[in-house]
Amino acid sequence: MSSDDEQVPQNILMMLTRNFQHLISDDVEELAMQLFELDVQDEADSQEGSSFRQKGKQKYINRGRKDGDARLWNDYFAPEPVFHIQRLLQLHSEKHGFVGMLGSIDCMHWGWRNCPTAWKGQYTQGDHGHPTIMLEAVASHDLWIWHVFFGMAGSNNDINVLNQSLVFNQILEGNAPQCNFIVNGNEYTQGYYLADGIYPEWSTLVKSFVYPPNNNLKTQYFKRRQESCRKDVERAFGVLQARWAMIRGPGRSTSIPVLGDIMHACIILHNMIVEDEGHTITIR
Structure with a gap:
């Protein structure tokens, strides 16, 4: 690892080690770090691009349905x-x-x-x-x-x-x-x-x-x-x-x-x- 503040979660590391036993440990750790960084980046993009709230374990993305409904209503009525x-x-x-x-x-x-x-x-x-x-x-x-x-x-x-x-x-x-x-x-x-x-x-x-x-x-x-x-x-x-x-x-x-x-x-x-x-x- 390049630094101590970028630690891979143990659950990801254990899962990858179990499913990719044919890879050497360094490769597994590097792959886990890449997946972890991608997950962090996706979460940051979601927070910047749209407002969301946690609903159980699912992520709710506000797509402006109310505004779209109002525009559709005005188009016809x-x-x-x-x-x-x-x-x-x-x-x-x-x-x-x-x-x-x-x-x-x-x-x-x-x-x-x-x-x-x-x-x-x-x-x-x-x-x-x-x-x-x-x-x-x-x-x-x-x-x-x-x-x-x-x-x-x-x-x-x-x-x-x-x-x-x-x-x-x-x-x-x-x-x-x-x-x-x-x-x-x-x-x-x-x-x-x-x-x-x-x-x-x-x-x-x-x-x-x-x-x-x-x-x-x-x-x-x-x-x-x-x-x-x-x-x-x-x-x-x-x-x-x-x-x-x-x-x-x-x-x-x-x-x-x-x-x-x-x-x-x-x-x-x-x-x-x-x-x-x-x-x-x-x-x-």
Whole structure:
């Protein structure tokens, strides 16, 4: 050894001596010293390159997963979506005939198998008969889901979820993107969503007629077109569950945040597939 302060641990020396008996002692000692120095160097590099903590005998390296998750979320569900509003309006007008349509809005119930017993009454709705968690989403004709609000108890209805949702926050704050279009000679600056009958009578929601007059062919035609076009979000729900068996069946986690992460991950992957297949009608 060159110095007394660089002593090879005895366990390494004994292991190498036992496994390399055909080598002379000087060679074993030199090889052990090289391995020991490499181990020390790797530990120093880990401390300099990333923060870590000891978790039992395993080393945890912080790879910035939270920052990466935030960037991924902003790519697909940013408060100010990055897409061409006028192109979205134009293609919805061409596909559906609704000028100024931004998308369709609706809610979906996801079963919750391991719901705590004390919460089952709160998360159970009569027509489902088992605990569920609600998902509100907005989808365009290309099945791109660009608004998600998840976590409300299944005993709520769509109006309760809408009142807690953030979908119209930008409109209330006056920061909504401009959606300029003309209908019947009137100019409008805010888009709208197609919705079913339970939603309130708001200017940003276009609903169908419940009982159109039999002699009014125009009203009946509008009812058929509206009910057909607002199925975009229903189709998006169906494709989402068909792709991911994890959300086709009931959720198994006992934690709502964990179930939320699962749902958001599946929706982001769904949007990635739509984008990769080239079916998106907006330019991101």
